[in-house]
Each structure stands twice: as structure tokens, then as C-alpha cells.
Amino acid sequence: MSTGSGPAGDNNDRLSAFWSLFYISAALVITFLYYRNLGLWRLFEHARRWLEWVRVMLGV
């Protein structure tokens, strides 16, 4: 067992098809749940605040 903490020189190996599928599926599902819950929509709710920021920055 190596105790080395540097890069192990396995930078060129690819993630297997199984783990790739698992990873991208999980990422999509979790992202979907986030936006279904609130996420992006809540940002739109804050549009008025963003506008206020822009106005202050522009000094108008």
C-alpha cells in the first residue's frame, strides 16, 4: 500500500462505462430535483433585487 499523496500517475485511465453512467445519471437526477424544488425559479423571483443592484452600480 502506497503512502504517497502525489498524483498516482493514473491520469490517463478512463472511468468505466458503469461508473460514467452512474455519475451522469446521479448528476442529472439531483440537478432535476434541485430545479423542481426551487433553484432557478427562485432566482427569477429575485429579478427585482438584481435590477436594484444594477441601478446602484450604474449610479442611477
Place this chain on the structure above:
Amino acid sequence: MLWFLLGTLALLTGSWLMVARMAMKKTLDRWLAIGVLTMAGEVLILLLAGQALRHLNRGVVLLLALGWTGLGLLVRNRQGSRAGKIFSFESGATGDIGEPGSAEIFSSSLIAATGVILAFSLAALVLGWIYLPPFAWDEIWYHLTPVAAWFKQGAITRLPEALLWQHYDPTRVTSKKLALDLSVAFNWANVYPLNAELNALWIMVLTGNDLLVDATQFPYVVIGALATFGLSRSGGAGRNASILAAMLFLLTPMVLIHLRVAYVDAAFGSMVAAALYLFLRWQEERNLEYALILGLAIGLMMGIKSTGIAFAGVFVLAILASCLWQYRQGVSSKSALWLQAAVILLALMATGTFWYLRTWWFYGNPVYPVEIQGLGWKLPGMGSVSRLFMTANTPEAYRGRNIILNILTSWLELGNESYNYYSRTRGLGPAWAALALPAVLPFTFSAWRRRRAPVLWMVGLTLIFLILQPAAWWPRYVLYVVPVGLAAMAWVYDRLDPRLKTAVASILILNLVVATGLTLVETLDKLPAAMRLDPARRTFGELYFSDYAWVDQLPPSRIGYTPMAWIYPLYGGLRNQVELVDGTSAASWREAIINQGLDFVVTNTQYGDYDRWARSLPDLLTPYRKGEMINVYRVRPGRGQQ
């Protein structure tokens, strides 16, 4: 500000000179060592000035900072420089941040896009530091209050509430009210470890004001970002993916939010990550320099938050296990290992034990008021962590529910809270939840198959920390999982098919834009209003809670307060003298007001008889302001100190 810059520069220079003498192999390690030594120097200087010398003022602190520079010079000249150039960009093939080809970093559009989001976020934060006053619940309750008191007294002392409530009887209140009452009674400041708050003290002492105190956690978080890069490299990720991981650590919603408030959670998570990375590096290098920096980092972490004492115990056990393994493998001699273990322990004690010893001395238990019990052995306290802290703070939906389900709900961002400094059910961000958390499985699985010790150590120790961590579902309590998750994400990203990389990069940028946008708008919501105000009106009373607006109109005054929660805003940007005024009856209280020469007295109408007494003393006190939570009385002129 000039004194602050001078003092900080002296501290940094001293640390830089010391590191120049050390045999640190990687550029990253040298930067990290400078960061750890700087924060260790700050803690030691302030404890020396405030506790040992009892002369906590600009001159003494600056002198001690110059002494730190002198020490650095002495260390460096003792045997000459042994390390490479700290600012060299020509280090060899170790793949650290200093290797040639830095320009190619910017060829990566993902890194460039993330960099733009990060630069915008940091710029907004800097505006927040400058334009907004300290406002968050806990910082004006117990993080900044003792620091302001020490600044005014010129010494590190216990707050008077501690003396007043030393023999407080918890049975006279309900368990629901207990958390609130304990906060009032002990102001936490007298029993909590306060290493991170010392950075606020450094700012106050050297600038003479509190303009930048909300940036208290910033230096620790920079160390955390460096550690994230290091963990990512140790995990086997490439340089660009590791730079991305470091940036994503800074863009974690709860880290961004906490960079704006003088809390300690981001600093704590950062130092756990730093200790973890340095532990891996120490195992690899096995020399005294790494042992010293590792010990200091563990000590700093332990001195930031009480959970740190348990984590430090885990690190010490891991270090001993590693020593044993190294000895059995014949990698190191017994005497060399003993020496390194001793250096780690001594360094840890220098930066981490002061607050625990202080609490032990005064309360008979280093982690008071948490009761410690086991094997027929008991240290006095007021109850378990669960009873004292978690009962009142657990969201209704989380009570009695499986801990794993609570963790998943919160870490996967399925809560409905806004991104704020207190958020209990979200805060790690959709980028981390969607791309870092799922990466931990293939990352660990591959490491297990290949017997890759660094990954197994970082994942294994983090799991142990989570088992020991109360309320592990609360994102700000577990920010140390973020760097490990990002190290996994960086490793996976490097090994993805190029088409999947594009998909992942798209998800990442979308999630970053949304989460960062929400975080900034929700935590800096008062910024536009503050930027329109004159500097004198950018205050807590004007922007957040009008009960305190009267403080802004005062010339420097002496303000007496009775037991209450939010004492810090009374300091009015450190212009006022603020002190407890107490008595056991109206007559003794009246005498105290006169003897202390106060200009104003503040009462909390819900606490004790003080407000009733105030109204019964019209010859001494006249009503000045009536607020929602506090009432203010002016002491009649000529009735002050006699």
C-alpha cells in the same frame, strides 16, 4: 488601516522567512505553510499581548508582529535557506501550482467561466465587508461581543456575565428556553474556543474600528481553498481539475455566505481540510518541518470550534497509527518517529489548547457546559450536546427521523430555506450535490481496488468525523466534506469521456450561476440600500433593526446593559464604552449606575426586573427610546460618577 497593513505584513514576512528555511517540497506546501504559520503567529501574539502581558494595544501587537519577523529572520539565517524559492514558478514535475505552462489554465473555458463567477462573487463580498455592518445573529450575540470587550479593556478577560451567572440554575427554565438562556448567561464567549475570533481582534486592535471584522474567516478560507487543491492533487486529479476544485470550494454557497459574517464554521471546515492534507503530506515526507506545520494546523482547527477537540483526537490516533506502520515497515526509526510525534503534539498544544484550559480552570470541564460522562468518570456540565444545542435547533421535519435521510435531504439541497448564514437544510450548493457527492463512490471504489492510501485516509477520516459530528445534516457544521467531495469530482472529471465532460461542465456552470446568484442576492440584500447611504448611516440600527438606531446619533458614550442577547451593536463601531450594570435590588442597581458613571442604560423588557426598576428611578433615569425588544434610559446629567 496603515497599522493593520504594517502588522499583517510583518506577520506574513516572518512566516515567509521561516518557511524559506523549511524543507517543503511543493510550492503548494510552502504557501500552505505560510498561511498556517501566519495564523498561528497571530493567535500566539494576541494571546501573549492580551492574556500574558495584559497590554492589548496597537503598539504592543505591532512590536510583537515585528518580533515574529525577527524570529523569521533568525530562523532563516541560522543555516541558510533550504527550500526552493517560494515564489518560483519553476518547480519540477510534481505538478503543483507552480509548474510551467500556467497559461494553459486559461485555455480551459470551464476554469475561465468559473473564475469569472468567482471574481464577481469576491468583488461583491468585498463591497459587503466595506458597506455593511456586522448583523448576523450569532456574531452580534457572542462571536464579536467578547472581542469588542477585550479591545476596550486592553486584555483578554471573561465577560462579566460569566461571573454573574457562574452558578446559574438550568432547572428553572424549560428545555426549549434553555438554549436562549444559556446564550445570555454565558454569552458562549466565556466557554467556547475562540481562535477564529482572534482574527477579528487583530483587525480591531490594528485598525481601531470594526469596518472589516466581517472578513474574519477570509484568511482561513484561503487556506481551505489551498488545501482543497492539495487534497485534489493527492487524490490523483490533474492540475486544472484541482484548480477548479479550489475555486468551487470558495463558491460553495455556505462558504460564500460565511465569508460575509464573523462566524467560525467556514474557518473550521477549512482547517480540517488543511490538517487532512498536511497529514497526507507528512506521511509522505516524514520530516520535522511537515510535523510542525501539521501540529499547528490541527491546533488552529481545534481552537476554532469545540468539535475540533474530538477531531484532533482522531488526528492524533491516525498519526500514532501511521507512526506504528512506518516503524513496522522500517521506513523510520523509533527515535525519529517519537521526535516527530512530540513536535506535532507540542505544536498542537501551542495553538489549540488555551481556550480549553481556560474553560477547564473556571468551570472544571474543558468543554463546559457539555457534560462529559463515562467509565464512572464525570466532568460537570449542564447536559448533553443534544439537550443543550440540538433540541431547539433541529427543524421540525427532521425530529425523530433517520439521520441518513436527514443528511441526504439537506446535502442534496431539497430544503426550502433561503441561502443565509443560519440555513440548516441547504447550503452545500447544487454543484456540489450533483457533481461532487456522487463522485465519492467511484473515487473511493477505485482507491480501494488500487490500495491508494491517500484517498482511503481522506475518505476514512472524513467518515469518522461525520460519525462524531452532532447534527451532521447541518451544512455549515460539515463544510469539511466539501473539499473531499471536490477532490472526488476533480478525479472523476479527469477520467470522463470528452462528451460527458461537456455535459458535466454545462451542468456545473448552470448550477454555479443559479446558486451563486441566489447566495449573493439573499445574503447581500441590503447592499444596494447601504451603498446609497452616508458612511455614518451604514449601521445595524439603520439597516437591520431600528431598536439600535439611537446608538448612531450618540457622541462617544458610556452605555450600561442589563442581561440581554445583542450587546455588540451598542459599541457603535467601537466608539462607545459598553459594560454590564447589575444589582440585586433597585437600590443597589441605582448605586451601580451612578458609580459606573454611565450616560445610558439599556434594559431587555423580557428579562428580570431591570426595566421596572428603571421606571421607578425618575430622579436618575429618563426614558430615551422605547423599542420592540429593548428600552433605553438616559442618565440625568450631573448624576454620573460621584
